[in-house]
Amino acid sequence: MDESEAGGSGNVREVEEESSCCMMRFLHYTVVPLLLMLTTPNFSVLLAGYVGHYHSDYQQALGDGLSKFFWTSWGAAGVGDWETWSFLLVFSIYGLLSQLVLGGEEYTGPATKSGHVPRYRHSGFRYFLLTAVIMAVLVGSDAFSGWYWYNKLPRFAGALNLYGFVFCIFLYVKGRLSPSPGECGSSGNFIFDYYWGLELYPRMLGNRIDLKMATNNRFGMMMWALVVWVCWKAQVEHSGWNWAMATSAVLQTIYIGKFYWWEDGYMNSIDIIMDRAGYYICWGCIVFVPIFYTSTSLYLTERSPDMPLWGAILILTAGLAMVGLNYWADQQRREARKTNGDCTIWFRKPTVVVAKYSTQDGEAKESLLLASGFWGLSRHINYLFEVLAAFCWELPSLFFSIIPYLYVMFLMVLLLHRSHRDELKCKQKYGKHWDEYCRVSRYRIVPFVF
Numbered sequence: 001m002d003e004s005e006a007g008g009s010g011n012v013r014e015v016e017e018e019s020s021c022c023m024m025r026f027l028h029y030t031v032v033p034l035l036l037m038l039t040t041p042n043f044s045v046l047l048a049g050y051v052g053h054y055h056s057d058y059q060q061a062l063g064d065g066l067s068k069f070f071w072t073s074w075g076a077a078g079v080g081d082w083e084t085w086s087f088l089l090v091f092s093i094y095g096l097l098s099q100l101v102l103g104g105e106e107y108t109g110p111a112t113k114s115g116h117v118p119r120y121r122h123s124g125f126r127y128f129l130l131t132a133v134i135m136a137v138l139v140g141s142d143a144f145s146g147w148y149w150y151n152k153l154p155r156f157a158g159a160l161n162l163y164g165f166v167f168c169i170f171l172y173v174k175g176r177l178s179p180s181p182g183e184c185g186s187s188g189n190f191i192f193d194y195y196w197g198l199e200l201y202p203r204m205l206g207n208r209i210d211l212k213m214a215t216n217n218r219f220g221m222m223m224w225a226l227v228v229w230v231c232w233k234a235q236v237e238h239s240g241w242n243w244a245m246a247t248s249a250v251l252q253t254i255y256i257g258k259f260y261w262w263e264d265g266y267m268n269s270i271d272i273i274m275d276r277a278g279y280y281i282c283w284g285c286i287v288f289v290p291i292f293y294t295s296t297s298l299y300l301t302e303r304s305p306d307m308p309l310w311g312a313i314l315i316l317t318a319g320l321a322m323v324g325l326n327y328w329a330d331q332q333r334r335e336a337r338k339t340n341g342d343c344t345i346w347f348r349k350p351t352v353v354v355a356k357y358s359t360q361d362g363e364a365k366e367s368l369l370l371a372s373g374f375w376g377l378s379r380h381i382n383y384l385f386e387v388l389a390a391f392c393w394e395l396p397s398l399f400f401s402i403i404p405y406l407y408v409m410f411l412m413v414l415l416l417h418r419s420h421r422d423e424l425k426c427k428q429k430y431g432k433h434w435d436e437y438c439r440v441s442r443y444r445i446v447p448f449v450f
């Protein structure tokens with residue numbers, strides 16, 4: 001009797017566990033990706049409509065109700081127009097060509113589980129400088145109307161959405177039919193595969209064009225800069241010189257310049273070595289970065305508050321310090337690894353944890369975890385400076401609207417989730433060595449707080 005009861009309740013528990021596990025899988029692989037893929041395009045189009053069509057006036061935008069705002073924004077976006085498509089075509093080809101012709105020293109990313117080592121060239125900063133010069137000449141000339149292009153924002157959002165959608169279909173088909181070397185695999189669920197991607201290192205033209213570098217570095221990040229510069233010009237044409245806009249634009253430009261200077265660091269980061277090429281990363285960089293990451297500049301174009309020069313200098317100094325600290329923290333960790341701990345960090349020999357791990361095929365390896373300097377203060381200190389830098393280029397908007405602060409709010413959630421993912425990955429990879437590092441560096445992101 002007892003036995004059968006125990007057996008019975010055991011079965012019930014097993015069935016319950018299995019069905020809750022099924023629910024979790026369904027949520028993770030289907031519901032969450034679907035929700036994100038339904039909401040993010042709408043969000044980008046509504047934001048572009050709010051700014052470009054309603055001129056950041058919420059009374060006008062929402063006066064006739066949410067439904068009118070929704071359909072008007074989609075109507076204004078459409079599928080783009082011939083000017084936005086021509087620009088996207090030229091800009092994409094320019095970005096692809098930059099990987100072929102700008103040269104640069106070769107460097108490698110980490111080996112995948114199957115032993116594939118991705119190779120890149122140091123051409124990011126050259127690409128940034130070249131584009132900045134071309135754009136300075138173009139945007140700076142009287143013939144270029146920033147206001148005209150700023151008013152095309154809704155059309156631009158429509159074209160980008162279609163472009164991003166088609167590009168992700170292409171990535172999916174390519175992953176299925178002709179995967180590049182490196183990791184590639186399907187979860188068996190089309191929705192998740194489209195969202196997350198199949199290939200880790202998709203390449204084209206006989207390995208010469210890296211598609212993640214094309215979407216993230218050459219397209220998304222540079223488009224971020226272009227939108228900021230066009231908005232800056234449009235604002236000056238519309239209401240004359242303004243320190244709030246200038247401060248925000250200069251800080252974002254320096255941040256983007258830093259990204260290109262550190263491009264080899266980025267090619268070793270989570271986006272590249274863990275996240276596959278799908279909707280999340282590639283649609284994100286094609287649509288979300290140019291429209292959402294630029295929301296402060298979009299808002300400031302018609303809503304720049306007056307700001308005294310001293311205010312601009314103060315915010316600029318704080319913002320520069322945050323971008324510098326973010327770079328310095330990332331650099332400290334790289335330096336410790338490059339020199340195998342034989343370097344000076346904050347005037348001292350660094351404290352390091354020699355973290356042993358084994359690869360998929362059982363090979364024993366080790367990595368250095370820096371446990372002093374910035375990395376002794378918290379385990380994701382770079383995220384703290386990242387958030388503070390973003391806050392600095394948003395601060396010139398003052399506090400009249402939530403729109404310019406949407407990015408920093410999103411960033412906090414993104415980085416919190418990312419720190420969680422990264423901690424799981426490191427714990428799994430290094431086991432007790434990661435625990436040892438956590439004992440020395442006790443806080444996750446904010447020293448002495450969290």
Ligand SMILES: NC(=O)C1=CN([C@@H]2O[C@H](COP(=O)(O)OP(=O)(O)OC[C@H]3O[C@@H](n4cnc5c(N)ncnc54)[C@H](OP(=O)(O)O)[C@@H]3O)[C@@H](O)[C@H]2O)C=CC1
Pocket residue numbers: 269270271326330333367368369370371375379382383386411414415418422425426429
């Ligand atoms: N604006 C935005 O939207 C975002 C910006 N960023 C920025 O991008 C940059 C890269 O960030 P991200 O890719 O998230 O992560 P990180 O560059 O911080 O990389 C995390 C990896 O670094 C290694 N590592 C962790 N701790 C140590 C240590 N103490 N010493 C040495 N190596 C360590 C581990 O990899 P290993 O396996 O090699 O040990 C870990 O998986 C940051 O500057 C961040 O602020 C990031 C996300 C979003």
Ligand SMILES: CC(C)CCC[C@@H](C)[C@H]1CC[C@H]2C3=CC=C4C[C@@H](O)CC[C@]4(C)[C@H]3CC[C@]12C
Pocket residue numbers: 036040216221259266271279280281283284285288289
């Ligand atoms: C639901 C999705 C649409 C969300 C898309 C998110 C992506 C757009 C972003 C996810 C991670 C982001 C980045 C990571 C690290 C970076 C380095 C930094 O120095 C510059 C910014 C960035 C490239 C950044 C860009 C957007 C993401 C890929």
